[in-house]
Amino acid sequence: MVAALVAAVCFGVASVLQAKGARAAEPGSGSGVDTRLLARALAQRVYIAGLGLDAVGFAMELVALRALPIYAVGAALAASLAVTAVAASRLLHVTLQRVEWGAVGTVCGGLALLGLASGGEGHGHGTSALRWATLLAAGGVLLVGLAAGRLPGRARAAVLGLGAGLGFGVVEVSVRIIDSVTSPALYALLLGGGSAFLLLTSALSKGSVTTATAGMVIGETIGPALVGVLALDDRTRPGWAPVAVVGFVLAVVGALVLARFGEGGADGPPGPDGPDGATAGSPVTSGR
Structure with missing residues (x-):
């Protein structure tokens, strides 16, 4: 759990640093799958620093996934949204409201309950069908990006x-079910991770950091948790299942509340008073 929390930090x-780097780069095509934007962002030192933190976080996530159920690791990673909100308030000069601090506390409380309730990782190794399904899902990520690139603003x-x-x-x-160098799950890991970086860079280049991170938290938490419980035998400590459910729900709800937090550079080009006419240094909450 400590490793998972270090990964979340x-x-x-990293999300805030990558947002600064992506916004400093020359604008891309606006597509949700924009390799040129990613290449330009990689020329920014602050973006590279974010990638370095991502590498450390991924190593810690691997440690956690080898010892904890996927649902516990996923909920712990939901704390990254709380970290993003706090980091954005420091690096993008925005003030956190009382409700946001309450959401940070909710996430942390949910994680504490999950830490108490989680058992060891399940002993299921997944079926061949599950391995191929992960590869199909990884390809589907690119389709989501192509469709999302046509949407406006915060959506x-x-x-x-x-x-x-x-x-x-x-x-x-995929980390849990890779069984050989020819496993479809290995290719799913590479394709899914690479596609995720493409989409996240596009999201951070123009949109709200916390809105994008909130969507990411939901995507990487709920689905994998269900796969872990239904297909990989992830379980809680005996008699602690209700506590785990409450902790999981609190962590995700806290993350969703934090999605209302807005920071400078949220949507569109900055004006004299900040994005969308909002005063620089104040939360942008309209439409959230």
């Missing part, structure tokens, strides 16, 4: 974030 700060950021979360969710499941 790394991912949360675009949220759906691209959701698609990125689905890609990272494929990675979580």
Whole structure:
């Protein structure tokens, strides 16, 4: 659980650094799957710093996935949204409201309950059909990106974030079921992770960091948790299932509440008073 929380901190700060790098790069085509935008963002040092944190976070996530059920790791990673909100308030100069601090506490409380209730990882290794399904799901992430690129404003950021979360969710499941170098799950991991980065970079380049991260949290939490319980025998400690459910729900609800948090550069080009005419340094909450 400590490894999972370290991963959440790394991912949360990385999202803000990558948003700064993507916005500093020359604008891309606007597509949800924009390889040129990613290439330009990679020329920004702050974006590279974010990728470095992602690498550390991914290593910690692997440690956690080898010892905990997927649902526990996924809910712990939901804390990355709380970290993103706090980091955005420092790096993008926005003030957190009382409700956002309450949401941060809710996420942390849910994670504490999950930590108490979670058992060891399940001993299921998945079927051949599940391995092929992860590869199909990884390909579907690109389709989500192509469709989401046509959406306006916050809807675009949220759906691209959701698609990125689905890609990272494929990675979580694939790590558990890879059984050889020719396994479809290995290719699913590579395709899902690469596609997720493409979508997330596009989401962060124009949309709200927290809106995109909230979509990502939902995508990488719920689906993989269900796969872990239904197909990989993930379980709680005996008699602690209700506590685990409450903890999981609290973590996800806290993450969703934080999705209302808005930061500078949320949507559209900055004006004299910030994006969408909002005063610089204040939350952008309209339409949330």
